[in-house]
Amino acid sequence: MMFSKVLAAGALAAAMVVKTAPVEAAEPARAYAVSGECGGVAATTVAMAPGLCLGLVWQGTDADGPRMPRGLLQLADGDWLVTDLGGWDAGKGAVWRLSTANDGAVRWRRLARGLSMPHTVARGPDGRVYVSEMNRILTLDPEAAEPAASVRTVIGDLPDNRLHDNRHPLSSFVFDGNGDLLVNVGAPSDRCLDGAGRPKTDARGGCVESAATAQVRRHAYLGNGRWAEESTVFASGLRNSIALVRHSSGTVLQAENSVDLPTAEHPFDEVNVLRQGGHYGWPYCVDLATPLPGWPARQARCGERDRPVALLPPHAAPLDMIYYEGAMFPELRGRLLMTWHGYRRTAGRITAVETDERGAPLTDIGGRYAIYPRGSLAYPAGAPSVKGKVLTPGWDRVAGRQPRGSPVAMAVAADGSIWVTDDRSRAILRIARSQP
Template sequence: MPETRREPQHWAMMMRKLAPLLAASLTLIGVVGVALDAQALTAARRQYATQGVCAGTPATTVRMVPNTCLGLVWQGAGNDGPLMPRGLMQLADGDWLVTDLGAWTAGRGAVWRLSVASDGAANWRRLAGGLSMPHTVARGPDGRIYVSEMNRILTLDPDAADPAASVRTVIGGLPDNQLHDNRHPLSSFVFDGNGDLLVNVGAPTDRCVDKAGKPVVNASGACIDSAATAQVRRHAYLGRGRWSEDSTVFASGLRNSIALVRHRSGTILQGENSVDLTTPDHPYDEINVLRQGGDYGWPYCVDMATPLPGWSAAQSRCGQRLSPVALLPPHAAPLDLIYYEGAMFPELRGRLLMTWHGYRRAAGRIVAAETDAQGAPLVDRGGRYAIYPRGSLPYPAGAPSIRGKVLTPGWNRIADRQPQGAPVVMAVARDGSIWVTDDKNRAILRIARP
């Protein structure tokens, strides 16, 4: 124990008088902290106005493609429910599991259970708290529920008498916030066809350069972070809800693989959030088809084969790295990919749905891309992408751009009516409607037929 300094007598007397008040104040910190978080978030978010009905929920004013509407299931305004809703999954009884990031600091996240009453009222039950930036929630090959935290994959039983007591670590030791204090702390995962877990480990920096813009390299001249991060790892399935703690590298050179999806054919797609150069129209985000051992370019290359500033062509070797199957608009920030197989929208069956979460003028959209038999998006050459509040900009001449349509063409901010959307994760409900979380505006929404 360190040595403590003796206080003057009058200071000691003052502290004895204040001790009961200080103790009471410290006791309240845990309660008040949550309330302050909720108040701060409520002040920061923007309200969705509603008018009319969207298949049983209040209809937002967001302009949608014909014969669809965007309903408001819930928008938080207090301590009840998630502060930053991210992951989303429907349970067998119709309830929903929602992961709550809580804040961009460790230990503030939670998993919630949402029950929607017949009158539309949202009822929340907090199943587990004190989590570190939980994001993905999914059902595993053994039927159990799995959740990604920043530094581990866990399982829990939402039907247990005490769900928090059922939490068990499945894979621990993932990089924590000390490694990711700059950019990409979140973990995400997808199950492969044999039950293996494919787990995202994001890059710890934007593009592996120092404050002067010079590359930070190891003895071989490669990015100092590229050997252990910016990759998707494979953890072998051992059966009966167990996975190997050890992993192999499935694919590398991936700055941020929060968006991962597996097609029934076995194709693994990744949505790449490219580097944050200050230019609003460059570089482009990407859709990649991941292959075992593939290197996709971070931090050396962007777009199809363009060396990043700070890296020479010799260092980048872009011609030796795998190019994206399609470009997305700059700073679109794809955070989720799913294949739609629901009944409500037959015109969308088999299409790849993606959320564009970014805050810049091309983002705030949900997009449906046409796909081939292996689940890869069909592409056009060149083309244009829409921007808010109106207009469009071109993709590079000859570059592949996704072939599809924007389902939410009018999700831009309109004063006193709606915020710009910040869609994170989608889930298809049993009736075929598409539920989506919006973390910046603390909302859960639903795409349905009018």
């Protein structure tokens, strides 16, 4: 009975009309214009898949609220926790609590500050709230009188991959079925090459950076909010595993942001099904089995690497994946939702991918992918691509009306709506059912 009341309260809070800051006060190139209503909040002008609309919950225009909203977690009373990257320097991040007043206006309370690039926020197997910083996993109590005083390090001494020295500083995590923490450690460079474009190798001819980075680590759960500081390598050869998700069947998926070659058409990003001990190619191989420039085929040994289950458009930059099981969109149940955050023409999209009973993406062979402005390009012949649909086909920049989308994290609210953060536009949005 109590659980039902909590869900009802959360659904009611999520459905309230939320007043937004005047969009004309925001940075003009990043402001969302609004017109009409989308499930109780102001509707943006973004063209959506049939039956959907994209509402603007909040867009920052002043010092109140997150500067770069990233992770989302709904609380039992309908409030939301939002991680704030703050900037690409240590100590600028925060955790905020979003609530709505009786008049529907958004209210912010900063729970913790001085954090280093916080990203993921999630409930653990013990019901506590956990947050990833660049170099640690922490817990805090959002209901404490002084939440900042409740901050406690759970796992420390993760690699301090500062962006200006390296490339992939953020940590993310998921909980395995037994409570273990699976933690992303990004690669400290793009391709493990020196200044002259030669491989940086160890005595065996492999990348010197791959022993302790470019991997997903497993930290054993010890119970009662404690995990082992020492870790084992779950999977490696993963350049940037910000997007991690675990299916109820036990399948763990990773979406790979591939390397930054100059062309906009190559290489392709990936979806990988992770297995214990698997190596997924970085920095040697991309696509299905293509050696990267700088790594000779005899060193790359692409035929020995785990191939992706599916390719994604090049430079899509997937940053989050969740399985949808909400009530608002029965047609999406069981699908894998994915954000594409990149700045090139394939990005600015949220996709809904069909899956099998294990949660792995269903694929088509070959096919095409959409680009902005309106058009499409082909996947490689014979290559598997994800099977599904784009929920946000019109999230391109329209002067005076909307920015190109930069979706980061998603969360399904108690009422089944899908909340999304957009860090470049300093906005929080909500996908709901459009009016017939």
